Amino acid sequence: MCMKDIILFLVLIQTSLCVSQELHPFETATNHYASLKKLSALPNAERSALDRMRFPVASYNPVALLYTMTKPAYLSEMQVEEFKSLLQFPANSSEQTRAELDFLLEWQDKRTKEQEVRAAEVLAPVGYWPHVDVMKDHQNHTQNLNYLFFKGREVIGQHVTAKNYPATTKLLKGITNDMRLMEFTIKYHLLRPRPYELEPKLEPLQIMGSPSFASGHTLWAYLHAFTWSELIPSKRNAFLALAYEIGESREIMGIHYPSDDEASRILAHAMLSKMWSDSDFITDLKAAQLEWRE
Numbered sequence: 104m105c106m107k108d109i110i111l112f113l114v115l116i117q118t119s120l121c122v123s124q125e126l127h128p129f130e131t132a133t134n135h136y137a138s139l140k141k142l143s144a145l146p147n148a149e150r151s152a153l154d155r156m157r158f159p160v161a162s163y164n165p166v167a168l169l170y171t172m173t174k175p176a177y178l179s180e181m182q183v184e185e186f187k188s189l190l191q192f193p194a195n196s197s198e199q200t201r202a203e204l205d206f207l208l209e210w211q212d213k214r215t216k217e218q219e220v221r222a223a224e225v226l227a228p229v230g231y232w233p234h235v236d237v238m239k240d241h242q243n244h245t246q247n248l249n250y251l252f253f254k255g256r257e258v259i260g261q262h263v264t265a266k267n268y269p270a271t272t273k274l275l276k277g278i279t280n281d282m283r284l285m286e287f288t289i290k291y292h293l294l295r296p297r298p299y300e301l302e303p304k305l306e307p308l309q310i311m312g313s314p315s316f317a318s319g320h321t322l323w324a325y326l327h328a329f330t331w332s333e334l335i336p337s338k339r340n341a342f343l344a345l346a347y348e349i350g351e352s353r354e355i356m357g358i359h360y361p362s363d364d365e366a367s368r369i370l371a372h373a374m375l376s377k378m379w380s381d382s383d384f385i386t387d388l389k390a391a392q393l394e395w396r397e
Contacts, residue, residue, distance in 0.1 A: 126379050127147040127332055127339065129372045134347065135206065136365040142202050144193035153195035157314075164312035166234070170287040173233070176277035178285070181379050183387035186370065187288050192316040193362055200396045203360045205225040211306060213357050221238045222352035223308040229253050229349075230323060231279045254327045260290040270390040271334065275327065277387060278378065282326050285374060285378050286319040298360055315347060317370060318363040324349035325371035331386065334395040 134139065147152050175183060193199040207322035213361075231251040235241050248254075248265045251272065253261035265272040295316035299305040313319070328346035332339040350368065378384040 119200055126376060127329065127336070129369075130343070130364060132368075136194050136361045139199060139202055139206065139361050140292060140365065142196050142199040143196070144199045146194040147196040147198060150196035150201075153200075154194055156294050156296045156300065158290075158300070163291075167287045167313045168284045168291060169234075171270040171291060173280065173284050175284055176243065176280045177378040177381045178281045178374065180380075181287060183285060186285060186373070187292050190289055190317065190366060192293060192360075192366070195296065195301055199362065200301070200360065203362060204298055204305070205297050206361060207354060208302065210267070210323060210355050211304075211357055218355055219308060222355045226320070226349055227356065228350045230320070231275070233276070233280050233283060236276070248272075251279065253322070254271060254331055254342060254345055257345055258331070258338055259335070268273055268391070268394050270387070270394050274330065274384075274387045276325055278330055278375075279323065280380070281374065282323055282371075283319075285370070286317065286322050287313065287392065289317055289370075290314040290319070297362075299357060305357045309356055309358055311358050315359060316363050317367040318359045319348065319355050319367075320353055321346070321350035321359070321364040321367035322371055325368045329375050330388075334339075334392055340345060 131137075142193070174180075193203075229250050231247055235243050235247040241247075252263050252265060252268075252275070255268075257269075292315050294314045295315050297307070297311055297315045299307045299310075324346035325343075328339075328342040331342045346368075350359075350364035353364060354361060
């Protein structure tokens with residue numbers, strides 16, 4: 104199944120669910136990926152050697168691998184397997200991948216110091232990790248909870264914390280648990296090499312310990328953006344703009360292809376659509392919505 108068919112399938116998943124409360128519809132791509140995805144994702148015989156490349160085993164992250172064995176909070180194990188089997192990235196040798204690598208090289212030439220700092224030092228460290236939450240005396244426990252509410256604080260204000268919004272905390276922990284499971288399940292199933300492994304001219308701002316597809320930062324950013332939009336609908340555009348910036352930051356750093364980020368955006372909405380049919384998710388969502396009545 105090609106990438107375009109997968110996108111259509113996931114959109115059909117999103118629109119076919121019958122739930123008592125309607126999820127905001129999925130926006131079509133309007134950024135640079137809208138043009139990149141029109142290019143052929145099929146293998147190119149002239150560059151066939153690239154299609155044998157996979158993310159190197161020596162670089163596997165053991166913590167990331169453990170997340171593939173966690174139990175989902177709102178998704179079912181069958182749904183996890185369904186997403187895992189559907190997603191596919193453009194062939195390494197494809198016209199689309201070549202264009203994306205050239206796009207990243209352009210970013211490398213034009214990125215400013217301010218953009219590098221924002222991408223690598225401000226946005227890159229952000230991320231909630233469920234395993235850190237197990238031990239309350241973990242040295243990163245407080246920071247981990249702060250990261251859980253990063254999007255809320257950025258858009259709404261510094262009062263948005265786990266202490267002030269306990270029901271929202273439970274909801275965000277649940278969706279992020281499933282995000283980590285989905286992220287690494289797909290990454291280690293497909294083993295897409297990082298852009299700098301295909302293009303030696305790329306000078307990434309960070310070397311990564313997991314495969315490229317799909318982007319975990321972008322999956323987190325959009326899953327949270329879509330969820331926050333159900334809590335505070337009037338702020339949807341702001342949440343989505345921040346999610347796009349986070350995805351773009353991975354391209355600025357030279358560590359993700361645009362197709363990694365677009366796939367994560369699509370997957371995030373598809374995941375939330377599936378969660379919409381889970382009774383525990385709906386219960387937690389409604390409890391969180393009560394904390395944000397406008």
